[in-house]
Amino acid sequence: MRSLAPGIKLITSFSRDSWYRFFILLLTFVFYTTYHLSRKPISIIKSQLHRNCSNVIHPADLNITDNDTWCDWAPFDQNNYQNLFGVLDNCFLVAYAIGMFFSGIFGERLPLRYYLSSGMILSGIFTALFGLGFYWQIHSLWYYCLVQALNGLVQTTGWPAVVACVGNWFGKGKRGFIMGIWNSHTSVGNILGSLIAGVYVSSAWGLSFIVPGIIIAAAGVICFLFLVESKQEQKGNKNKDCRCLPLLRNSSSNEEIFSANTSTAVETVEDHTEAISFCGALRIPGVVEFSLCLLFAKLVSYTFLYWLPLYIANVAHFDPKKAGDLSTLFDVGGIVGGILAGLISDYSGGRATTCCAMLIIAAPMVSQTFFFLSFFAQTSGKMQTSVSTRCMLLWCGALVNGPYALITTAVSADLGTHECLRGNSRALSTVTAIIDGTGSIGAAVGPLLAGLISPTGWNNVFYMLIAADVLACLVRLKADVCCPGSCIRRSEDGVDTLQG
Template identity: 40%
Template sequence: MALPGSLRRQPAGRGLVSHCTHHHIVVFLLTFFSYSLLHASRKTFSNVKVSISSQWTPSCLNSTAPELRPYELWNSSHLFPNAEEATLFLGTLDTIFLFSYAVGLFVSGIVGDRLNLRWVLSFGMCSSALVVFFFGTLTEWLHFYNKWFYCCLWVVNGLLQSTGWPCVVAVMGNWFGKAGRGFVFGLWSACASVGNILGAFLASCVLKYGYEYAFLVTASVQFAGGVIVFFGLLTSPKEVGLPELGADEDGSVEEDANRPLMSNDDADDDDRNYSIQATDTDNQPKAIGFFQACCLPGVILYSLAYACLKLVNYSFFFWLPFYLSNNFGWKEAEADQLSIWYDVGGIIGGTIQGLISDVLQKRAPVLAISLLFAVGSLFGYSRSPNSKPINAVIMAITGFFIGGPSNMISSAISADLGRQDLVKGSSEALATVTGIVDGTGSIGAAVGQYLVSLIQENLGWMWVFYFFILMTSSTILFISPLIVREMRLLLHERRLRMLAE
């Protein structure tokens, strides 16, 4: 008995290995490190919050600061009367950044589908590097402190940094098909965690000279990366004469290997050529519309789920070093280095869970199981003792079960959504769909950062973790229809295989 096309699974790495060239490797590395550098500059801000807070408050309130005379000269330019108000403003800056980042993602996805992805990405990296330099380095060198100026710079920085993710996901989606996509994108999506580690490392190395040098180093490296991307990145295989995805001469085998997971498995295989747009390989396909992309199956549900999950993930990203210093009294540089273990767990989690989803050819059940464990790990981490080794282990486990699903939704699943059957032949849907998913997630993360600061100030850190547990549970709730659908498909495929044997 012949199996339906949807059940003729290819080995996870077969299509990937047989069609991998040195161009694929270069694209993987350039997109990986370009987004790593963007995240490194964001991580720098979160890692130097204690130093910035001290600089923005009068030295008489900082027990570790030397007493300098005359008092008026050294304290007249400070922004806040105490550290609590400075901390609240830092949380507000996080919220401002994420809101502008979210708005920018919706726009950048549309722009990326209509302009050259390399130009958009390079412009965003170089311009953002200049803004980070102005924010953290130039203002300190000039001793210029102004809340409205900081807010304006961080709005611009959020808009510029939003060009990164839709562009790199779209480029990766152009080069890597369904075969092994979960594993490849799971490994590649570690770029954010690697960027966090790089940012924490650079900040901890130069923080003793002043927080302005942490911004200087990361901004310089990011600007250099933007220049390299401009001259070295290939946005699609056709730029070097390679066939685009689905256009290989291997016929139905390659078509099946590149068919996305989000396709309608219940449809007849003979109707696979249906698409919203005509698939004329001689013409450049038109970009999909914004509202048309929103109506694609799974986009809204995954976007809402990612809003809850990114809130938790980015709260760890923005507040973990501060929490370790504030709650346990550890030195800022030690807290920066210890926070790396959360990202290590996210790297391993995204890769392993992506590989498992490749084997099952279903994403939602893998996400659900991981998020259930994430609830338990959050509860355990909230009760971590004042021990660095134990804290690091629980932190890595938490990163595995939270960072892993977050990486999957923002990369592999976004690529699946942008390459489902309804938009087959339109790679220009990738950046738009990615912008919608990540933009909605960033709105949730933006609201979350302000809520975290309010909850912590009024109720304490324990209630912050209860809030994280609630948001993680909400993530499972939003994707529950997809979980049910994919579990039914798994059971249906299993019955067909049993009949075939």
């Protein structure tokens, strides 16, 4: 009797649950990739909204005399254009930070398939509306600020929802490594967003937003059609009170516990515990400390995200597309850094120590990156081809985004499934939202400060980033994730208290 083909053997060796897990992991990866894909264009088109018009060919039919800003896009044609860019970034990031604190609460209580798909579709609409300002000839700062703020609010639907869904299907196992690979969607989205925006930025910058808007809206439709948010839903369980579950719970709650060496799942009794309160989640040991750590880490990461292409364009005199393409090296390094941080934390068993070590190294690396970018920008345009410059951007991205990725994924999952939560295990989405929401405050402050400081010199911006890295490390030193005897208990009146 002939044996099956090797490929068929491989396919049939996986159980149906394994295929579902792979499918959900792939779907959530794609979904959050589109979120970041739609955020990136704003950093690419900044150098197009305000250009050096002396280097731009003047159209013969354009009757303009003694105007050195004729090629700029109002209202960004003024001398304070960097401050206006900072305000534009801040409208998105402040709205995102505020909305994130509420998003986790909704994520624990609403059907995630509807919540996530509606968020992506709305985000696609608002992203496209920003680009339509090019075709509608809108020159009002208020219009762009309003669209950015609304987009920031609806984008908060993404992170708590995808983390909760992944947590429902995957157990502890090698959590840092798996989530480090999965979390590369952030950098992949930034890279794709840069490349897509770069295609249209010089010809019709409106398409740099419209195309990503269409992509994320289409992903929202796919989410509505295909997302299975829980194993119970896959099995036909109609209980609407059962939502996405944390990554690891006690055997007394409804869960799947996966061994690091096997994909076998052991199902237990169904969990009907109410979602944890906001104040109760804050009392989980380590949540406040890691939230503050992420605040400074995300400040650095998002300042690079929103300002690195403009900085490269200014100091190296590159066109917007070339500057955007070069800035993607920072995001490529972020992919490596996230995976490396997860792998090291799994091997060492110390997520907090891994974050601290990478933050300590990141501070001088940011300084060296600034030196290399400035030096090679002044040496006959060698910045584009310099191997040293490219390596510095890669390593800087790895060290800056590594701790950021680890805190928002594996650390958030560890805290949201802390051993002290035996009385209430449905905390993952809320804890994730608190940590990422606090980090988003830093993400809002960083680009705003960069816009205010950059007119005084780019070196001052880099000093600010180095100081933020040092503060993140100092805050981390106070974090103590393992607090024996400290537990959250819910009383009969529904109040969460810390007991120890």
